[in-house]
Amino acid sequence: MRVTIHDVARAAGVSVASASRALSGRRKVTPDVAERVNRAATDLGYQPNAVAKALRDQTTGTIGMVVPGIGNPFFTTMVEALERRLQENGRDLLLCSSQYDPLIEARRLETLLSRRVDGLIISPCDIEASAPAVLSAAGRAPLVQVDRYIEAGGTDWVGLDDDAALAQAVEHVAAGGARTVAFIGSRLMNSSARLRLSGFQLAVDRAGLETVAPLLGEFTHEWGMQAGRLLLGGDRMPDAVVCGNDEIAIGLLRALRLGGVRVPQEVAVVGIDDVGHAAMCDPPLTTVAQPVDEMATEAVRVLEQVRLGERRPVQRIAIAPRLVVRETSRRTEE
Amino acid sequence: MRVTIHDVARAAGVSVASASRALSGRRKVTPDVAERVNRAATDLGYQPNAVAKALRDQTTGTIGMVVPGIGNPFFTTMVEALERRLQENGRDLLLCSSQYDPLIEARRLETLLSRRVDGLIISPCDIEASAPAVLSAAGRAPLVQVDRYIEAGGTDWVGLDDDAALAQAVEHVAAGGARTVAFIGSRLMNSSARLRLSGFQLAVDRAGLETVAPLLGEFTHEWGMQAGRLLLGGDRMPDAVVCGNDEIAIGLLRALRLGGVRVPQEVAVVGIDDVGHAAMCDPPLTTVAQPVDEMATEAVRVLEQVRLGERRPVQRIAIAPRLVVRETSRRTEE
DNA sequence: TTGAAAGCGCTAACAC
DNA sequence: GTGTTAGCGCTTTCAA
Numbered sequence: 001m002r003v004t005i006h007d008v009a010r011a012a013g014v015s016v017a018s019a020s021r022a023l024s025g026r027r028k029v030t031p032d033v034a035e036r037v038n039r040a041a042t043d044l045g046y047q048p049n050a051v052a053k054a055l056r057d058q059t060t061g062t063i064g065m066v067v068p069g070i071g072n073p074f075f076t077t078m079v080e081a082l083e084r085r086l087q088e089n090g091r092d093l094l095l096c097s098s099q100y101d102p103l104i105e106a107r108r109l110e111t112l113l114s115r116r117v118d119g120l121i122i123s124p125c126d127i128e129a130s131a132p133a134v135l136s137a138a139g140r141a142p143l144v145q146v147d148r149y150i151e152a153g154g155t156d157w158v159g160l161d162d163d164a165a166l167a168q169a170v171e172h173v174a175a176g177g178a179r180t181v182a183f184i185g186s187r188l189m190n191s192s193a194r195l196r197l198s199g200f201q202l203a204v205d206r207a208g209l210e211t212v213a214p215l216l217g218e219f220t221h222e223w224g225m226q227a228g229r230l231l232l233g234g235d236r237m238p239d240a241v242v243c244g245n246d247e248i249a250i251g252l253l254r255a256l257r258l259g260g261v262r263v264p265q266e267v268a269v270v271g272i273d274d275v276g277h278a279a280m281c282d283p284p285l286t287t288v289a290q291p292v293d294e295m296a297t298e299a300v301r302v303l304e305q306v307r308l309g310e311r312r313p314v315q316r317i318a319i320a321p322r323l324v325v326r327e328t329s330r331r332t333e334e
Numbered sequence: 335m336r337v338t339i340h341d342v343a344r345a346a347g348v349s350v351a352s353a354s355r356a357l358s359g360r361r362k363v364t365p366d367v368a369e370r371v372n373r374a375a376t377d378l379g380y381q382p383n384a385v386a387k388a389l390r391d392q393t394t395g396t397i398g399m400v401v402p403g404i405g406n407p408f409f410t411t412m413v414e415a416l417e418r419r420l421q422e423n424g425r426d427l428l429l430c431s432s433q434y435d436p437l438i439e440a441r442r443l444e445t446l447l448s449r450r451v452d453g454l455i456i457s458p459c460d461i462e463a464s465a466p467a468v469l470s471a472a473g474r475a476p477l478v479q480v481d482r483y484i485e486a487g488g489t490d491w492v493g494l495d496d497d498a499a500l501a502q503a504v505e506h507v508a509a510g511g512a513r514t515v516a517f518i519g520s521r522l523m524n525s526s527a528r529l530r531l532s533g534f535q536l537a538v539d540r541a542g543l544e545t546v547a548p549l550l551g552e553f554t555h556e557w558g559m560q561a562g563r564l565l566l567g568g569d570r571m572p573d574a575v576v577c578g579n580d581e582i583a584i585g586l587l588r589a590l591r592l593g594g595v596r597v598p599q600e601v602a603v604v605g606i607d608d609v610g611h612a613a614m615c616d617p618p619l620t621t622v623a624q625p626v627d628e629m630a631t632e633a634v635r636v637l638e639q640v641r642l643g644e645r646r647p648v649q650r651i652a653i654a655p656r657l658v659v660r661e662t663s664r665r666t667e668e
Numbered sequence: 669t670t671g672a673a674a675g676c677g678c679t680a681a682c683a684c
Numbered sequence: 685g686t687g688t689t690a691g692c693g694c695t696t697t698c699a700a
Contacts, residue, residue, distance in 0.1 A: 004677055015687045020679055027680095028685065047474075050448040051388045052677030055692050060385065062449075070414060071610065076404050083431060092445055095429045097417060111426055114384040115396075140381075221614050254614050276405065280555050280588050282616040338693055349671045354695055361696095362669065386693030389676050 003044045011040035023048070054116065063303065064094045064112030066105055068125040068148070068190075072219065073275040074245065074290065075123065078146065081296035082121065089300065091118070100125045106133035113140055119303045123148045127191050142306035146299050148190045154314055156306065158299045160272075161318035162192065165288040166199030167206075168323045169242045169270040172286070174207045176268055176330035178239035183214040184227040184252060185244030193219075196244050196272065212238065219244060224251020232259040237267050240329070246271035246278045249285055253328065257282065269328040272321075283327035291319055337378045345374035357382070388450065397637065398428045398446030400439055402459040402482070402524075406553065407609040408579065408624065409457065412480065415630035416455065423634065425452070434459045440467035447474055453637045457482045460523050476640035480633050482524045488648055490640065492633040494606075495652035496526065499622040500533030501540075502657045503576045503604040506620070508541045510602055510664035512573035517548040518561040518586060519578030527553075530578050530606065546572065553578060558585020566593040571601050574663070580605035580612045583619055587662065591616065603662040606655075617661035625653055 009019035014033055021027040022037035029037075040046075054060040063086055067075040083093045094117060098105035105125055110133075112120060119142040124130035131150040137143055138155050145157040173181055183200045186193035197214055204211045215230060217223035224247060231237065232255065243249035249271030256263055263269055263283060271278060274289035298317050306312075343353035348367055355361040356371035363371075374380075388394040397420055401409040417427045428451060432439035439459055444467075446454060453476040458464035465484040471477055472489050479491040507515055517534045520527035531548055538545050549564060551557035558581060565571065566589065577583035583605030590597055597603055597617060605612060608623035632651050639646075 018686060030685065047444075047448055049389075049450065049677050050445075051385060051394065051450050054385045055383075055389050056678045058692070070404065070410050071407075073405075073407070076410060080404060080431060080433075092430070092449075096426070097414060110381075111384075114381055115426075116383065116385050221610070225614075250611070250614055254616065257616055276555070277584070277611055280559075280584055281614070282588065282591055351671060364669065383693050390694045392676070
């Protein structure tokens, strides 16, 4: 049988209350008692039972997180940053993947809630289908959305300023001399897909550039490659292609290489995210970086502020992106 | 206040015992009671408290996992496979990253144990420094090592048959005509690094190939690139380079590209793992795939078999790899 | 079949 | 400063 605080108390010759006090150190005990209890605890190899403590305290010290998939390196980076931030606050991260399925997502949220996590961080996989589960969860625990969000309002969010990101990407290729620019993104089932497309269109209009119908598929390199082949098969290459994320851009680069199109001489390519592989592909990818650490910090801050049932203004924090110029785009002529 | 089983019982006009029985459905109750209890539960929006259940049942339905880092796509794939497998068994995965630090690793294990996970899956970051914490954890909960393992024996393990993997890689490049072959791997702080190096040397000897001193750094593309530059600066390029994992190979490919060395014409490159990006780099990477799903299945099976304190033979399951030939290696002349 | 009650391990009143 | 005890929410004896 496992050793409990009762065993420690008995071994130290004190009551469980004293043992508890000595162990937590949050209440006064005589040095003698503290000494005996601590010795007994180490002697017996006492391990406090977090489950019992959680039941008693009504708090678990755990934050639950649901992401669409950990195959996407952006989410991985985000998770790592969040895990570090939370650990500084003495909390643990309970991570789940929804596998891009709103049903699984809803189930994971329920599980997390039944495990009484102290808060929830979620990147909803579908802007519409995820809404009921997310809203219901938000009513039962502090919740903050990260990166993606659901359409229905009223829930806090921390993410990228997509308009600014797309503006940076478009202005950069325009400054490099591009006149026609294409967009390869994701089907509009999530907020990132929508925001990035509309940000792109806005920026293109403002810059007075020419564009073609956007190519919309998935945020994967497979789709990037496929879209690249579509472009290759078209009438005429655009001067530049802006991609909805780096994965797409990496796939596109491969398709262009295969098609014998030189980057950036014949066409410039820009991604979004700045995942690790962006610097490794050929040529290294110019991209708009998401300040992941900053986002993690903000997300945790918002989460700690939320007190359930308390009326407060909804926070929507859009973080400014940062253009990282590598070699898939021509520099501005000076 | 949250609704508890007491509220449900009261609303249904029965005792908590009956409510519990009706809700779990594992014990006989009259249809009438079942009906009333279930209606009350849905009416009130009852959510069972998993913490209380865990305290009572002494089981949480949760498996804890500690990986060195989720930045490495191999671990990501592994985690996803494991998560799916566990979900089929109705268990949840509590994922932690040790960030390649044995101290953090030990702390995460303690946390997981105090949260009373039903089992532990770990890929220890250091073959020596991880040992005390892993052994101690193994004494307190069913534990299985995946991929990497600690030197001290006595603990179950599921992973790749590294000797076979390296043999496949070496024999493949030999069949393609290579006479001299280099190895770029990781410093020998973990079992994968050691096994892959020794597997390489064994295979090279057996094949009668020539080799040079292995280049040992980290399992990252940064190191792959750096090692590539070292190779470029040397006297003479080997006919083939076998890499300790795909990340290294991807970095190497980039260095070779920069150095103007053509792959596979001038030098063949082979990786290990078969991560998603392996098919996207330039040229697409020939690699030895780890059968991740099979490993996940085995790991879960072993974990469920372990009954604490029960003496049973240690299981060490090495799974056969599968060579995936892409374009960084010349095919066998036929 | 149902209800009362014990108890999982812990902490915080409360009383001394 | 210390001990006794209630109670967090649940399931499962044990009696009826």
